[in-house]
Amino acid sequence: MVNAQWAAGELVLGIETSCDETAAAVVADGREIYSSIVSSQVDLHARFGGVVPEIASRAHLELINVVVAEALVEAGCDFGDLHAVAACHGPGLAGALLVGVSAAKAVALCRAIPYVGVNHLEAHLQAAWLDEPELAPPLAVLIASGGHTMIVIVESRGHYRVVGQTVDDAAGEAFDKVARFLGLGYPGGPAIDAVAESGDPGAVRFPRPMAGDGFDFSFSGLKTAVVQFVRRNPDVPVADVAASFQEAVVDVLSTKLFAAAHAAGARTLVLGGGVAANRSLRARVTDLAAAVGHRAYLPGPALCTDNAAMIAATGWFRLHSDGPTPLNGGATPGLRLPVVG
Amino acid sequence: MLLAIDTATPQVGVAVGVDGAVVGRVELARGQRHAEALAPAIDYLLRATGVGLEQLAGIAVGIGPGLFTGLRVGVTTARVMAQVLRVPIVGIASLDLVAYPLRQTPRLLVPALDARRHEVFWAAYRAVPGGLQRVGDYSVGTPAELVAELAAHGEEALLAGDGALRYRSELEAVDRVELAGPEFAAPSAGALIELAHARFEREEFSKPTEIVPLYLRRSDAEIEWDRKPA
Numbered sequence: 001m002v003n004a005q006w007a008a009g010e011l012v013l014g015i016e017t018s019c020d021e022t023a024a025a026v027v028a029d030g031r032e033i034y035s036s037i038v039s040s041q042v043d044l045h046a047r048f049g050g051v052v053p054e055i056a057s058r059a060h061l062e063l064i065n066v067v068v069a070e071a072l073v074e075a076g077c078d079f080g081d082l083h084a085v086a087a088c089h090g091p092g093l094a095g096a097l098l099v100g101v102s103a104a105k106a107v108a109l110c111r112a113i114p115y116v117g118v119n120h121l122e123a124h125l126q127a128a129w130l131d132e133p134e135l136a137p138p139l140a141v142l143i144a145s146g147g148h149t150m151i152v153i154v155e156s157r158g159h160y161r162v163v164g165q166t167v168d169d170a171a172g173e174a175f176d177k178v179a180r181f182l183g184l185g186y187p188g189g190p191a192i193d194a195v196a197e198s199g200d201p202g203a204v205r206f207p208r209p210m211a212g213d214g215f216d217f218s219f220s221g222l223k224t225a226v227v228q229f230v231r232r233n234p235d236v237p238v239a240d241v242a243a244s245f246q247e248a249v250v251d252v253l254s255t256k257l258f259a260a261a262h263a264a265g266a267r268t269l270v271l272g273g274g275v276a277a278n279r280s281l282r283a284r285v286t287d288l289a290a291a292v293g294h295r296a297y298l299p300g301p302a303l304c305t306d307n308a309a310m311i312a313a314t315g316w317f318r319l320h321s322d323g324p325t326p327l328n329g330g331a332t333p334g335l336r337l338p339v340v341g
Numbered sequence: 342m343l344l345a346i347d348t349a350t351p352q353v354g355v356a357v358g359v360d361g362a363v364v365g366r367v368e369l370a371r372g373q374r375h376a377e378a379l380a381p382a383i384d385y386l387l388r389a390t391g392v393g394l395e396q397l398a399g400i401a402v403g404i405g406p407g408l409f410t411g412l413r414v415g416v417t418t419a420r421v422m423a424q425v426l427r428v429p430i431v432g433i434a435s436l437d438l439v440a441y442p443l444r445q446t447p448r449l450l451v452p453a454l455d456a457r458r459h460e461v462f463w464a465a466y467r468a469v470p471g472g473l474q475r476v477g478d479y480s481v482g483t484p485a486e487l488v489a490e491l492a493a494h495g496e497e498a499l500l501a502g503d504g505a506l507r508y509r510s511e512l513e514a515v516d517r518v519e520l521a522g523p524e525f526a527a528p529s530a531g532a533l534i535e536l537a538h539a540r541f542e543r544e545e546f547s548k549p550t551e552i553v554p555l556y557l558r559r560s561d562a563e564i565e566w567d568r569k570p571a
């Protein structure tokens with residue numbers, strides 16, 4: 001069934017359903033993406049201004065078969081060609097995770113192949129290798145999305161150290177809340193990115209929360225500052241407010257990423273997560289890296305945002321390092337990144 | 342050979358059967374651990390009965406109403422197994438599976454499953470030659486609403502299911518109402534084999550993508566949204 005050229009390769013089916021994307025992918029040997037299908041539910045959640053867990057879970061269930069089938073068709077293979085199946089088992093929304101985990105275990109059971117439960121955060125870190133197999137640790141990685149904001153030092157592939165994270169809202173959450181307040185729509189990241197283009201990022205000097213305070217982040221105060229400013233200054237153009245807010249977020253994220261890299265002796269910087277698609281953040285990290293002679297590695301938006309190729313690749317990696325996950329493995333909404341002392 | 346799965350209540354129920362007769366079944370009443378328990382239970386049951394996956398001609402699944410978390414696990418597993426094995430699938434309401442083992446009663450038969458938040462899922466059935474007939478819709482409401490419906494029927498009724506047991510004192514206060522015991526608390530995986538077999542015989546089966554849980558309740562966010570003034 002499978003093309004002869006893949007006969008030696010180990011095909012892994014990856015499934016991702018931790019938030020509002022239903023995704024499936026087929027990746028060979030943890031490296032080569034044969035297919036990566038992402039079905040976004042953004043339209044279902046837009047009127048609520050954020051992801052509604054029960055709606056997400058129901059949509060995952062309705063979409064899962066079709067998304068998996070598409071991933072196989074696009075890869076030109078069948079269930080019988082799979083070497084293993086991996087699913088994100090946390091962190092994420094409980095009901096949403098259960099759909100992907102149940103689907104993956106059903107495939108594993110029916111084909112008698114290994115099942116691997118994959119940590120979503122580790123998958124974001126491992127995504128970098130899908131684009132750049134030669135990437136050499138140590139790396140300083142910023143993962144920023146609607147669900148998480150953290151800086152991780154990747155000591156080697158599989159060995160991580162979390163050096164900073166948000167103490168309240170995630171960066172993407174701050175974009176959503178501010179965009180909603182400014183009437184710019186949902187999701188907030190792309191909306192603010194677009195409007196900010198015609199605004200002056202220096203128009204308003206918003207606070208840089210926890211600027212001198214280690215590598216942790218706080219974004220809820222910044223959101224409040226935007227709200228208070230607009231109430232007091234209703235005449236300042238929305239584009240200027242959006243650009244100034246974005247400038248504050250980019251400033252904090254990039255400054256802390258470079259400081260963390262410096263402290264760890266890492267000369268390669270990596271971005272991951274939905275906020276990594278923000279053009280202003282990408283430009284800033286690129287410029288700063290050039291200025292100090294570091295290397296900035298920015299995977300394309302398709303690998304930064306939630307996808308199943310990163311789950312399949314990480315599943316392959318973990319299968320070879322730790323072995324399969326037992327079929328009685330569940331989902332863990334609050335799962336943490338596996339770290340080393 | 343059919344594989345049957347029901348996870349609409351805290352119970353994880355799995356059975357294999359042939360020609361409508363149960364070959365083996367596993368029913369775990371351990372609560373809230375559907376994702377952990379279901380795949381190993383299927384794996385064990387198939388090994389213990391010596392039934393190979395290639396022998397399965399179809400999958401049957403209880404579609405609720407019931408606990409959303411459990412239903413997601415059972416329905417997703419059934420849908421994907423049917424997809425991988427390329428066999429048809431049948432979805433049957435879990436309330437039917439509580440009622441079916443009690444079908445010999447001449448009384449009005451009312452299974453009620455715990456819906457949490459002080460509500461129950463229920464439906465009413467009557468015996469007809471060869472089985473049961475549902476009289477009325479699948480419903481969700483407070484025990485008081487179920488009490489009102491029973492009073493309106495005004496006839497002898499037999500109640501079953503974990504919802505009935507949980508609100509036993511309120512429900513038994515109604516005239517001529519009796520409760521079935523704890524062995525009838527959850528949907529019967531054996532009943533699912535029997536009922537699904539009849540459906541497969543009539544070729545009334547579905548594609549995996551056509552099977553979705555019977556939620557009866559929308560998400561809180563949608564309910565709140567509709568309550569908002571325009």
Ligand SMILES: [Zn+2]
Nearest residue numbers: 124145273306
């Ligand atoms: Zn993510």
